[in-house]
Amino acid sequence: MKMQLSLCLLLSGLLALAPNASAQKNPLDLVILHGRVIDPETGLDAVRNVGVRDGKIVRVTKRKLSGDRVIDAEGLVVAPGFIDLHAHGQTIPSGRVQALDGVTTALELESGKYPVASFYDAAAEEGRPIHYGASVNWLRARNAELLKDVEISDETLREDDGPDWRYTPTSEEQTAGILDRVQKELDDGGLGIGVLLGYAPGAGRNEYFALHELAAEQSVPTFTHARYLSNIEPDSSFEGFQEMVAVSAATGAQMHISHLNSISMRDIAPIRAMLESAQANGVNITVEAYPYGAGATAIGTALFEGENWQARLGGIKKSDFTLDGVPLTDAEFDRLQKEEPRTGIVVHFLHPEDNANDRNILAQSILFPGGAIASDGGDWQVNREQIGNDVWPIPANAEAHPRSAGTFSKFLRVYVRENNMISLNEALAKTSLIPAQILEASVPQMRHKGRIQEGADADIVIFDFKTVSDRATYEDPAQMSVGFEYVLVAGTPLVWGGELDTAVLPGRPVRRTPSNQ
Numbered sequence: 001m002k003m004q005l006s007l008c009l010l011l012s013g014l015l016a017l018a019p020n021a022s023a024q025k026n027p028l029d030l031v032i033l034h035g036r037v038i039d040p041e042t043g044l045d046a047v048r049n050v051g052v053r054d055g056k057i058v059r060v061t062k063r064k065l066s067g068d069r070v071i072d073a074e075g076l077v078v079a080p081g082f083i084d085l086h087a088h089g090q091t092i093p094s095g096r097v098q099a100l101d102g103v104t105t106a107l108e109l110e111s112g113k114y115p116v117a118s119f120y121d122a123a124a125e126e127g128r129p130i131h132y133g134a135s136v137n138w139l140r141a142r143n144a145e146l147l148k149d150v151e152i153s154d155e156t157l158r159e160d161d162g163p164d165w166r167y168t169p170t171s172e173e174q175t176a177g178i179l180d181r182v183q184k185e186l187d188d189g190g191l192g193i194g195v196l197l198g199y200a201p202g203a204g205r206n207e208y209f210a211l212h213e214l215a216a217e218q219s220v221p222t223f224t225h226a227r228y229l230s231n232i233e234p235d236s237s238f239e240g241f242q243e244m245v246a247v248s249a250a251t252g253a254q255m256h257i258s259h260l261n262s263i264s265m266r267d268i269a270p271i272r273a274m275l276e277s278a279q280a281n282g283v284n285i286t287v288e289a290y291p292y293g294a295g296a297t298a299i300g301t302a303l304f305e306g307e308n309w310q311a312r313l314g315g316i317k318k319s320d321f322t323l324d325g326v327p328l329t330d331a332e333f334d335r336l337q338k339e340e341p342r343t344g345i346v347v348h349f350l351h352p353e354d355n356a357n358d359r360n361i362l363a364q365s366i367l368f369p370g371g372a373i374a375s376d377g378g379d380w381q382v383n384r385e386q387i388g389n390d391v392w393p394i395p396a397n398a399e400a401h402p403r404s405a406g407t408f409s410k411f412l413r414v415y416v417r418e419n420n421m422i423s424l425n426e427a428l429a430k431t432s433l434i435p436a437q438i439l440e441a442s443v444p445q446m447r448h449k450g451r452i453q454e455g456a457d458a459d460i461v462i463f464d465f466k467t468v469s470d471r472a473t474y475e476d477p478a479q480m481s482v483g484f485e486y487v488l489v490a491g492t493p494l495v496w497g498g499e500l501d502t503a504v505l506p507g508r509p510v511r512r513t514p515s516n517q
Contacts, residue, residue, distance in 0.1 A: 028067030029053050029491060035073030035462060039452040040080070040429035050078060052458040055491040060454055069493070071486055073462050079428050080450045081459030081487065082408050083435035085223070085288055086110050086258060086374035089404055090119070092389040094379050095129040095507060096500055101408045101470075101481040102431070103375075104459035104489050105131040105449060107439075107510060109223040110258040110376070111155075112194025114140035116185045120509055126389055128507030130489055131459070135223055136190035138211060139200060141181040145174055156199040156301050157341055166302050167202030175207045179214050189511040191443055192221040192256075198240075198263070201227050201302055208243075212253040220442045220512070221254035221286075226263045229303050230312035237264055241271050245278045248285055256438060259376050260287045261365035262295040265349050266314050268364045276369070286438050288374035289365040291411045293350030293358060294322075294474070296378065296401040299333070300341020313349065320348045324399060325475030344381075346401055346474060366415060367422060372435045373411050377404030380478070392502055398478040406470025409481040413469045424465065443512050458491035 028051040037048040037060065044060075051059030051067060059065055081104025089098070090108050098106050112135035113119035123132050139155045146165050158164050170178065182193060193215055197203060215222050226240030233239065240263065248255035257263075257275075264271045278285055297303065299321070310316050318333040323345050328336070336343045350358040366373070380387050380398040387398060408431055415421045422430075436450030448457045461484055468483025487495035492506035 026053060028058070028065060030069040030071065030458075030488070030493070031059075031065040031067035032071045032073050032078055032460070032462065032486075033065065035071075035076050035078035037078045037452055038425055038428055040425060040433040041451050042453065043425070044452070045425055048078075050452065050460070052460075052488070052491045055458050057452065057454055057456045057458050057460075060452060071462065073486075075464070076462050076485060077424070077465050078452065078460060078462050080432035080452055080456075081105065081461050081489070082373075082431040083107070083446075083450060084375050084377075084407075085256070085372055085435050085438065086290075086376045088376070088378040089380070089400075090123065090132060090134070091379055091386070092126065092129060092505070093387055093391055093394060094377070094404065095132070096392060096502070097380070097394060097405050097480065098375070098377070099130055099487050099489070099494050100484060100500060101406060102461040102463065102468075102484050102487065103130060103408060104461065104487065105133075105510060107132070107191065108134040108194075109191060109256070110135075110194050110225055111139075111196055112137035112190065112192075112223070114144070114185060115188070116190040117188040120189060120511060123507075124509065127505030129494055129505055130507045131510055132507055133191050133510035135192040135194040136182050136185035137194050137196075138178070138182060139194075139196045141185065142170070142178050142200070142203070145177040145181060146170070154298070154342060156196060157298060166200045169202065169204035170207050175204075175210055178207065179210060182211070182214060183218075186218055186220060186512070187514050189513070190220075191439065191510065191512050192223060195222050195224040197227045198225040198229060198303060199301055201235075205243075209247055209251065212247045212251040212255075216251045216253040218514075221256050221438065223256045223258055225258050229263060229265070231265055231267050231314050232308075232312045235312075237267055238271055238274075241274060245274065245283060245285065249278065249281075249283045252284070254284045254286070254441070257285065257287045259289060259295070259374070260368060260371065261289040261292075261362055262349060262376075264365060266361060268361050272364055272368060279370075286370070286372070287365075287368050288372040288435075289368065290374060290376055290403050290407050291362070291366055291414060292401075292403050292407075293352040293362055294346050294348040294401070295376070296344060296346045296403075298341060299336050299343045299345045304337065316347070316349065322346045322348065322474060325473070343384075344378075344399075363415070363421060366411070370434060371430065372438060373408060373430045374435070375403045375407035377401065377407065380404070394478045394480075396478055400477045402470070402472035402474055402477045405472035405477060405479065406481050409468050409483060410470035412465070417465065417468075443510065445510050458488055460486070460488040462486035
């Protein structure tokens with residue numbers, strides 16, 4: 001008996017020392033050791049080791065791990081990759097810039113794409129550095145119906161030789177045609193409906209309501225740019241938000257409000273109170289914001305037209321509009337608006353850099369409870385021409401709003417590290433978990449993003465909280481963020497030791513599967 005016991009103990013010891021059979025058959029592709037792992041959903045905030053295999057997180061443990069590639073993350077934060085719900089830049093260079101800002105999924109939801117299938121096909125053929133996806137572009141579907149498929153060059157501007165569709169309500173027949181087009185795009189995998197209502201403020205209320213009835217029927221969110229941009233009634237920003245609340249409450253549609261900060265302007269206090277009250281009463285509304293006091297659009301849009309428009313925008317001056325970081329004169333503003341209405345400009349509606357009251361106004365949007373951080377960033381241009389997919393690094397003279405490069409690092413730097421206005425855990429929820437939750441009811445893929453948990457997608461950012469920072473400015477936007485030491489997209493290292501790997505394009509489509517398919 002004593003001999004048998006000794007033999008059993010010996011065998012037990014050998015088994016304990018032997019590698020796990022399952023681990024031998026399925027070795028880890030990559031392990032992250034000694035990092036401060038933060039999972040916003042479970043509240044985990046502790047030193048852990050993370051194992052990755054086949055694009056998934058398969059281990060989050062205190063135990064030692066080994067794998068084919070090893071990242072020593074001691075002193076660094078290990079967090080879910082950031083999810084940008086408002087990313088107009090859908091090219092390879094734009095994705096690379098965002099990866100250096102911690103973004104692993106960039107979705108074009110406010111504007112959307114039309115046709116959706118063409119967007120996904122082109123992105124798949126070219127490859128993308130980070131995950132991508134789009135909603136249905138209602139405005140282009142609308143134009144296609146009203147103009148009977150006449151080619152348009154810009155969905156936000158009037159064509160010189162065509163009708164002013166921006167102020168044209170639709171007939172019952174036309175509305176039905178628009179909804180049919182939107183339905184087809186949803187069937188092709190659109191992630192919801194992008195509603196650029198502010199660029200067609202004359203669109204009928206009936207049409208807008210019917211669009212949300214369709215969204216509710218299909219269980220998809222809408223992503224709305226409010227109808228009005230003004231702090232003076234009637235037709236004020238408050239009224240635009242009131243319309244969104246009413247439509248969501250009446251139809252039951254999930255309403256996501258794009259860039260709360262720029263659309264509310266200086267009226268954020270009453271608008272925020274209205275939205276919080278609506279949410280408390282069960283209205284399905286979510287919001288996003290970006291940490292800048294300036295937006296960007298074309299100078300010829302409907303937002304900057306009409307009687308007394310400057311007073312309506314809070315007394316804005318034409319010198320508050322900048323081109324390549326340089327304030328416009330009144331004469332140059334008028335000339336561009338008349339002769340070159342497609343010129344992209346930056347409009348400074350707040351000045352948080354040197355005005356404490358403006359900083360407070362902006363913070364009320366950024367820190368909205370349960371709100372997401374989203375960039376509203378765009379593509380990069382040189383001499384007004386979009387740079388090609390083969391261009392890297394971004395040319396030093398490239399043009400864009402600085403939010404295209406620095407949104408997420410600026411949020412972490414200003415609101416978390418420098419001013420302690422929100423905890424790091426809460427901030428990471430705004431950059432990852434909350435955006436995933438906004439979409440996951442209609443897009444099951446998103447249930448596996450925004451988390452550091454076993455079974456989640458291995459979309460991971462590893463950064464130095466002490467140094468993470470934006471560098472892009474209005475005058476010099478083509479400066480990449482710093483502090484993101486490693487960025488994994490579907491388990492593939494895209495950024496390693498702070499350096500971007502241009503040889504890999506691991507981005508995958510985020511696409512809805514309709515319930516009838």
